[in-house]
Amino acid sequence: MRTSLKIGTIIGIPVKLHITFLLIMPVFAFVFATTVPPLGFAGTASPAMVYVLSLITTILLFTCVLLHELGHSYIAKGFGVEIKDITLLLFGGVSSMEEIPRVPSQELKMAFAGPFVSFVIGVALLLFNVLLASYMAGYSATSVFLMLNILGSINIVLGLFNLLPAFPMDGGRLLRAWYAKRMSYVKATHYAASFGKMFAFLMGIFGLFFNPWLILIAFFVYIGASEEDRATTVTVLLERYKVREIMSPEVVGVSPDINVEELSKFMFEKKHLGYPVLKGNSLKGIVTFTDIRNIPPHERYAKLVSDIMTRDIISVNPQDPASEAFKVMTRNNIGRVLVVDNGELVGILSRSDLMRAMMLLNE
Template sequence: MNSSYKIGSIMGIPIKVHITFLFILPIFALVFATNPQPYGFANIGSTAMTYGLSLLTTILLFVCVLLHELGHSYIAKGYGVEIKDITLMLLGGVSSMEEIPREPSQEFKMAFAGPLVSLIIGFVLLGLNVVASAYVPSYSSTWLSLMVGILASINIILGIFNLIPAFPMDGGRLLRALLAKRMNYVQATHFAASFGKMFAFMMAVIGWFYNPWLILIAVFVFFSASEEDKSTTVTVSLENYKVSDVMSKDVISVEPEMTVEQLSHFMFENKHLGYPVIKGNSLKGIVTFTDIRNVLPHERYAVLVSDVMTKDVVTLPSSASAAEAFKVMTINNIGRILVMDGDNVTGILSRTDLMKSLMLLTE
């Protein structure tokens, strides 16, 4: 099931909305509608007007979040980083980048761009309210003034909050960039991630007594910091090795005419959960346990491998770096990659192969 839906493109970057965004949208609108001024629109007019202004403010708030992410993306694109997409979701926005620049000064500028955009938006809106109130006496009592004030306050808070040096928030990336000037990249990431997890724990404790939302944010920060720490360690450790160094050269293949029943027994006998599908000397696809597990038992005698295999095969040459293989697996959410040199399958590389190699390299 696709959990994100594209709604447009900006600067050539696909803009997506995650399904969780559709849940948070009415919740935010309800919060604005039930809170009194200056934090909401309760009792500002009719019920329709209250909820209409609340929904509009929520939408504009997420537009500001999008601009925050575009700030990151604009700087990143300037350094040649490919932006896969920007997704609006439950806890804000996420820019999906090919990779974070390793040069500390580049990462610093890229990380700072988002909070800077939020702070600029916040102070510009605050300034507009001050100027408008000075020249239009009745302006300060209008719904427009209230909406602009809410958006200004939230953007300023968002900008300041993101500067907290807790990985993986922007402040954590700023901290890593500063540390990376004095120590290696893995050590800098580990230190920043540890600080982020400590911050998440403190946030969860505060949230337990005052605001359950903080617990949700704390969980996100903790697991994101852990994942970033692990991913960076794996990537850096594998950078000096090629796919040919860690792949399995003894490739066991299956034919497209094999039935799913035969394949299930074949998997049990060979103790592998994925195989290239080859006819003659031609690669036709790849079939994994995931492809066959939804085939009903009584249908397995009639369904062929060619019916369930994945035809769009992700491949890499044996000369590619092992770090690139890990990145490709992560981006495509797959457990193995076929290694091809020219038209020949010369090996297969699984995530298990990479993890075993990493264990040996880090001992």
């Protein structure tokens, strides 16, 4: 099931809307519609007009979030980082980058670009609001003034919030960049993540007494810090290995010419739910138990593996760093990846293989 919808491309970067964004839009509009000025439109116009203004403000707000992410992406592209896409989510936006720059000065510039864009937008809107108010003195433009004030204020808050020194906010990356000038990248990440966890813990305690929403944010920050620490450590350590050094060269495959019923029995005997499809030494595709489930039992004798297999193969090269295989598995949410060299299957690499390599490196 597709959870994101592409709505366009900006500076060569696909922009997507996640399903959660579509769910949160009416909620934001409702909040603006029921909040009194200066941060809402309640009581400023007819109910229908209030909701129209609130929906427009919500759309413009997420446009500002998109510009925030484009700020990160524009700087990152300048450093040669590939941007897969930008997705607008429930809690804002996220840029999917192949890899965060490890040069401290580059990461610092990239991390600060987003908050900087938010600050520029916020200050510009608030100044424009003041100028517009003086120019239109005597005219009724309450809704316009309120909208500019809301958007300007939220952008300032967004910029400040993202400067909090904790992952996954931009402030966590700024802190890591500062540490990375003084120590290794892994240690810098660990220090920055530890600071973020401590920050999250204090925020959660504060939330217990003053605002329950802070507990949710604290949980989000703690998980983000933990994930960044783990992913960075694994990636950096695995760069020491090539895929060929830790892959399993013996791979059990199936022929594209057997029928689906035979494949079903084979899976039951071997107790694995996915196999590469091989014609001699040539890799033709991959077939899983899910593919079998889509075929009614009475049709499985007539259908061949070649009819149901997936030809879009996710694979790595044996000369790739093992860290690249880890990224491929994480990006595609899979537990193993095929190793292909010049169209031939030469091995398979699983998460277990990667974790075993990690254990050896840490000894």
